Amino acid sequence: MMAFASTYLLWLIAVAVYDFRERRVPNWLVLAGAILALATLAFGSPLFDNGWRSSLFGAAIGFGCLLVFYARGLMGAGDVKFTGALGLWVGLSGLVPIWIIASLMAGAHSFLWLALKRWPFFPRLTLMLAGPSRTSQPGVSDGRLRIIPYAAYLALAAAAWMVWERQS
Structure with missing residues (x-):
């Protein structure tokens, strides 16, 4: 179980770093997290005492x-897919507080x-918060401005929730 917890945290860190730097979450990273979550369920050792039903419901x-x-153009597809994979790990009961915390962090990011x-006053901080330029990146064709790294905030909130949940 400790190996799954370490893997889960490494996955969250990878998602957060990738999303902060690139403002996207690659499919291979989302798929890796989903497969690992399914493996914990298959081995009967989920990290958060949720079974198949709770995990699948959380993902859905x-x-x-x-x-x-995403359909309204307010969020990237990587954020949506990552949330589905995250739901496999934590189930719906864990996803709700993670959403609230991540949304508050994303709101603070946007406000700042x-x-x-x-x-x-701080032009470098403004550029850092805005993320990389979309015009210079290959494979990005929609031209939408992606300021908020929502998957990164979900990952940070999930890591904090995991620590909190394990201490209580």
Whole structure:
């Protein structure tokens, strides 16, 4: 079980770093997390005392709810897929507090970016919050501005929730 916990944390760190740096989460990273979550369930040692039903429900609800935001152009597909994989790990009961924490962090990110854009006291911080330029990146064709690394905030919130859950 300790090996699964370490793997889970490494996966969360990889997602957070990738999303902060690139403002995207690659499919291979999402798939790796989903396969690992399914492996913990198959071996009968889920990290958070959730069974198949809870995990699959968490994945479906997480994916389905964020799919609405993606369809409206408000979120990237990687965020949606990552949330589905995260739901496999934590189930619906874990996904709700993670969503709340991540949404508060993403809101703070957005507020800070907007404030710094309006009052440019720290131009480097403003650029860092905005993320990499989309015009210079291969494979990005939609041209949408992706300021909020939501999957990264979900990953950070999930890591914090895991530590909190294990201590209580």
